[in-house]
Amino acid sequence: MSTLQLGPFQLPNRLFVAPMAGVTDRPFRQLCRQLGAGYAVSEMVTSRKDLWHSLKTSRRADHVGEPGPIAVQIAGTDAAMMAEAAAYNIDRGAQIIDINMGCPAKKVCTKWAGSALMRDEPLAIAIVEAVVAVAAPRGVPVTLKMRTGWCATERNAVALARSAERAGVAMLTVHGRTREQGYTGCAEYDTIAAVKAAVRVPVVANGDVDSPAKAREVLARTGADALMIGRAAMGRPWIFREIAHFLASGETLAPPATADVRHWLVDHLQSHYGLYGEFTGVRSARKHIGWAVRGLPGGEDFRRSMNTIDEARLQVAAVAGYFDALADRHRLLPQASAANDGQIALEA
Numbered sequence: 001m002s003t004l005q006l007g008p009f010q011l012p013n014r015l016f017v018a019p020m021a022g023v024t025d026r027p028f029r030q031l032c033r034q035l036g037a038g039y040a041v042s043e044m045v046t047s048r049k050d051l052w053h054s055l056k057t058s059r060r061a062d063h064v065g066e067p068g069p070i071a072v073q074i075a076g077t078d079a080a081m082m083a084e085a086a087a088y089n090i091d092r093g094a095q096i097i098d099i100n101m102g103c104p105a106k107k108v109c110t111k112w113a114g115s116a117l118m119r120d121e122p123l124a125i126a127i128v129e130a131v132v133a134v135a136a137p138r139g140v141p142v143t144l145k146m147r148t149g150w151c152a153t154e155r156n157a158v159a160l161a162r163s164a165e166r167a168g169v170a171m172l173t174v175h176g177r178t179r180e181q182g183y184t185g186c187a188e189y190d191t192i193a194a195v196k197a198a199v200r201v202p203v204v205a206n207g208d209v210d211s212p213a214k215a216r217e218v219l220a221r222t223g224a225d226a227l228m229i230g231r232a233a234m235g236r237p238w239i240f241r242e243i244a245h246f247l248a249s250g251e252t253l254a255p256p257a258t259a260d261v262r263h264w265l266v267d268h269l270q271s272h273y274g275l276y277g278e279f280t281g282v283r284s285a286r287k288h289i290g291w292a293v294r295g296l297p298g299g300e301d302f303r304r305s306m307n308t309i310d311e312a313r314l315q316v317a318a319v320a321g322y323f324d325a326l327a328d329r330h331r332l333l334p335q336a337s338a339a340n341d342g343q344i345a346l347e348a
């Protein structure tokens with residue numbers, strides 16, 4: 001898959017991992033990159049200065065050992081504060097600033113940030129201009145992530161994309177849902193295609209890409225320059241290399257070896273504890289473990305059993321044991337199946 005130029009950076013391919021608060025922390029981003037993602041945007045960081053020193057924000061701004069370019073997403077409602085947040089993050093290593101106009105979370109929307117900004121185009125563009133004004137002189141590209149619009153009758157992504165391009169954004173990502181849809185319904189790709197046709201900067205298509213075949217279909221339908229994948233990478237971060245292989249060869253890559261999945265997950269857990277510490281790390285790792293075993297034989301019981309383990313050492317041993325037992329029967333990772341979630345135990 002060909003590279004993509006983003007400002008001064010040449011991204012190795014066109015498959016990106018989506019920013020997901022509470023999920024795409026540094027260890028998970030690194031894992032996705034290791035398994036084929038060409039680019040990763042960090043979880044959203046608030047533009048509220050009073051929160052910059054909170055543990056949550058400082059963990060989100062942790063990029064130690066992360067391969068570049070380091071992309072930091074910021075969210076907020078005030079142009080001056082957003083510009084300040086951009087400068088603050090650039091001073092701490094951000095090489096690309098992404099503005100969030102795509103997040104439907106209430107916490108963000110009640111403060112008129114995230115996708116709510118799409119309803120107020122003048123404010124949205126004032127924010128882009130203010131952020132570009134501090135980022136451009138430092139050689140930092142500014143990107144924008146948005147939805148197709150506020151609601152079905154206010155689908156203004158094309159107008160906003162054009163104004164944002166004029167204001168200096170270097171790349172646009174469009175999630176094919178309106179703000180009103182949240183995560184319900186299906187992503188639609190016609191608006192993404194219309195945005196792609198309306199601007200010259202690279203456009204990234206996002207929403208419901210969950211297989212190599214879907215990736216090819218969305219690229220064809222939108223003409224987008226790249227794809228961004230979120231939920232389908234949870235517990236299945238090798239989806240990036242599967243898509244890359246399929247797009248390059250037209251052939252389906254075999255599932256990963258079960259032993260490799262064990263190894264990736266154990267390594268991921270170790271980096272996860274490194275970032276969060278043992279107490280928080282063991283607890284927040286449970287969701288990653290749950291996604292990794294979802295649909296696998298005995299996976300649901302195993303996921304539940306994780307809630308009783310409070311020590312990193314024991315959590316790692318249990319995960320390793322689960323995958324070792326699975327590898328004895330399945331050299332390649334078995335296909336995830338909803339039917340397995342009901343199983344009581346690993347079959348003999």
Ligand SMILES: Cc1cc2nc3c(=O)[nH]c(=O)nc-3n(C[C@H](O)[C@H](O)[C@H](O)COP(=O)(O)O)c2cc1C
Nearest residue numbers: 018019020021044100102175207208209229230231
């Ligand atoms: C748990 C979760 C957290 C998310 N957090 C963010 C975020 O911080 N910033 C953002 O722009 N989008 C966020 N999103 C939206 C995703 O980046 C993406 O646009 C959306 O999930 C659609 O892509 P998908 O169908 O591939 O998952 C989040 C999505 C999920 C599921």
